[in-house]
Amino acid sequence: xxxxxxxxxxxxxxxxxxxxxxxxxxxxxxxxxxxxxxxxxxxxxxxxxxxxxxxxxxxxxxxxxxxxxxxxxxxxxxxxxxxxxxxxxxxxxxxxxxxxxxxxxxxxx
Amino acid sequence: xxxxxxxxxxxxxxxxxxxxxxxxxxxxxxxxxxxxxxxxxxxxxxxxxxxxxxxxxxxxxxxxxxxxxxxxxxxxxxxxxxxxxxxxxxxxxxxxxxxxxxxxxxxxx
DNA sequence: ACCTGGTACACAGTAACGCTAGGTACCGCC
DNA sequence: GGCGGTACCTAGCGTTACTGTGTACCAGGT
Numbered sequence: 001x002x003x004x005x006x007x008x009x010x011x012x013x014x015x016x017x018x019x020x021x022x023x024x025x026x027x028x029x030x031x032x033x034x035x036x037x038x039x040x041x042x043x044x045x046x047x048x049x050x051x052x053x054x055x056x057x058x059x060x061x062x063x064x065x066x067x068x069x070x071x072x073x074x075x076x077x078x079x080x081x082x083x084x085x086x087x088x089x090x091x092x093x094x095x096x097x098x099x100x101x102x103x104x105x106x107x108x109x
Numbered sequence: 110x111x112x113x114x115x116x117x118x119x120x121x122x123x124x125x126x127x128x129x130x131x132x133x134x135x136x137x138x139x140x141x142x143x144x145x146x147x148x149x150x151x152x153x154x155x156x157x158x159x160x161x162x163x164x165x166x167x168x169x170x171x172x173x174x175x176x177x178x179x180x181x182x183x184x185x186x187x188x189x190x191x192x193x194x195x196x197x198x199x200x201x202x203x204x205x206x207x208x209x210x211x212x213x214x215x216x217x218x
Numbered sequence: 219a220c221c222t223g224g225t226a227c228a229c230a231g232t233a234a235c236g237c238t239a240g241g242t243a244c245c246g247c248c
Numbered sequence: 249g250g251c252g253g254t255a256c257c258t259a260g261c262g263t264t265a266c267t268g269t270g271t272a273c274c275a276g277g278t
Contacts, residue, residue: 003234006233006234007234007235010234010235027226027227028226028227029225029226029227030226045226045227046228046229049226049227049228049229050228050229053228068225068226069225070224070225070226071224071225071226071227072225072226072227073226073227074225074226074227075226075227
């Protein structure tokens, strides 16, 4: 979707993935596929894996290796307490942003 | 507001400033002040100036020097046709993002 | 036996952007 | 003279998403 969406995704994609994980555990390949189905068609695989490594290093998720029927073992990510806190914070920031932008949009019209 | 809002602002701040300019011309110092009033209290001055230079180089605005009663002359930015197109594109991308996130938020609940 | 395609993960390099932390300059007022 | 407000600019940094590539495992077709 071009330059704009790439930049807008920064910071937001992390919240999106954490939200996905809050509903149920998942692994990288699966997350990528789900997001592409949901409209993020141009999302790069490497982006998701890099993001998952980051949230793991920050201690927002629990990680478990699970054998797969096809292909190499999956790294299944589960949101932990710290991750849930972080996610709450994310939604608060997101709400702030949307409120500001909604207001601006009306005034600008 | 911390790390999250900094990352989330990427790409969005540009749209915010362009929207401000769409309602009426403005200069850097003024834009910074207005945004701070509107809740972006931690917004760095340098960030706005850098952004203004970028949108000028991309040809989204018209620039004019105007003498000020106090301090150095102001660089007044006016949105041009190209900028308005770009802004339309911005709102389209923004709408896409908010729709996805609203959907996710409901499903996650 | 070979090869394609799907599954699954990882990494080095690049570009973009907001922030930090400074600096310059002009003015009015005490 | 010094201070605070106005107004602009810049170099360097950290974070993040994308590109491109590589590894590895398995099933199916020819």
